[in-house]
Amino acid sequence: MPTPHALILGGTAEARALATALTAAGTRVTTALAGRVSTPRPVPGELRIGGFGGPQGLAAWMREHHVTALLDATHPFAHRISENAAEAARNTGVELIALRRPGWTPGPGDRWHSAGSLDEAAALLPALGRRAFLATGRLGLQAFVPREEAVWFLIRSVEPPQPPTPRHCQVVLDRGPFTLEGERRLLREHRIDVLVTKDSGGPATAAKLTAARELGLPVVVVRRPDPPAGVTTAPDVASVLALLSALLSPGAADRCP
Structure with a gap:
């Protein structure tokens, strides 16, 4: 039975934490970085640097590499990447979860x-x-x-x-x-x-x-842009892992297109 494969669109501390937790659990993980930083911090699992060529290219890569789950853990302002991820997920039928940490709120004196x-x-x-x-x-x-x-x-x-x-x-x-x-x-x-x-x-x-x-x-x-319509969002790493627990259970990889 193929090992479940999670593709993380990364570049944040949360993306590294997700990769760490998932690789420790035995999931195959690929973290994709846009390549805007010349010396990215190390990340567990496989690493891919550079764009996919829009949503069609991302969808093709996901099919070729038998991706089971797509995790958008990019910066909250990486709106174009998030839109591409949403379209690629729709085109492939692969589950997409977007990690969106809560925004800041003003307090007394601000x-x-x-x-x-x-x-x-x-x-x-x-x-x-x-x-x-x-x-x-x-x-x-x-x-x-x-x-x-x-x-x-x-x-x-x-x-x-x-x-x-x-x-x-x-x-x-x-x-x-x-x-x-x-x-x-x-x-x-x-x-x-x-x-x-x-x-x-x-x-x-x-x-x-x-x-x-x-x-x-x-x-x-x-103000940050809204996430793409219809995408499942989670506020932190623990919430993403909870959503993935059933998706990446034995047999889930067989449902990949």
Whole structure:
């Protein structure tokens, strides 16, 4: 009987945790990464780097490799990948589970401003501050170029950002998780007066929000996109594993198209 095969669309800490748990349980696991980071962290099981060629290519790969379950554990803002996964799952009949950690919520003392996109976030900045910390990653920075005369930017990303980027900026290359003391120091040293972040959720990068609250800084929070319609979602690794327990039981692989 073939070993159940889970394909994890990864790039997050939750994806690594899923791969660890499933390989330990004897499931064949392939983690697929988009290849945007040149030195990805190690992950148990098999690793595939690079795109599939859209939903049709993903579906073809799943059929060829007898995938039993498709797990979307990508970043909450990787909307195109999630849409491709949903279409590929429909085309193959393979079960899809999307892991979506809960978003952040404001607490007492927070000064949050909601934005529907990076463009909306950029438009809010001139009225909120002159020195902005962009904790939004290296993609989409062109949205802030029209504000480069009014705002100075501190940009943090894992890999060097590609142009176009704002002219008046400084880039810090770093990878989370980040400590509260480190975030406090970063904000103070660069005299930041407004923070911009995506609503990624999770503890690994949440310390910047606490540091901003302590310093009384406004925070522009970009809302995350909704998951594709009809997709089963789970908030954490344990919930995904619970949903998979029946799917990956003996005999489940025989149902793969």
